[in-house]
Amino acid sequence: MDKEIIFLVEEAPEGGYVARALGHSIFTESDTLDAIREEIKDAVRCHFDEGHIPRIARLHFIKEEIVAI
Template sequence: MQEIIFEIAEDPIEGGYSASALGYGIHTQAETIDELKSALREAVACHFDDQAVAPKMIRLHFVRDEVIPA
């Protein structure tokens, strides 16, 4: 596997960021982007015990919702 993609969203209620892997049951959250990156590396390493099948890259896809008056 070359890469795994995570959808990243800001948490409007608690603050910080949450991340969910597309196609895998991997989820994590953190207060800052740097903490999130570290948590993602750890979560991916734990999920893929076998380094031979672990992804080489982690892609972050940031999702942002914004509501404006019509």
Template sequence: MTDIHFVIEEAPEGGHVARAVGEDIFTEADDLPTLHAQLRDAVHCHFADAERPSLIHLHITREEVLQA
């Protein structure tokens, strides 16, 4: 595996939550720089050295509501 993808969403209570696509990895943080560090740590903990992806892709989503 050379890549892993995460979907990042804004948490209702503030901050961000991240869920891996196709792997059982979840983490959350108050801001994006902290989330980046936590994602790197989570990927390092989840995979053995030989299996660890070299790239982490973040798909950041945000919901906005407009009045008609």
């Protein structure tokens, strides 16, 4: 059992946030940061069998910024 799972969290082009797990087929989206945290918890619980659920989800927030030169 992994102790933690890592998610990349990005702002969605249409608004809100999307999150995807590294090394697992878990993807979720939501309108707010608070909601995406809850969606991640639910998605992890659904993906893993009882007794194999990671104890920690580490979220890496990615923000793309464009600078005109």
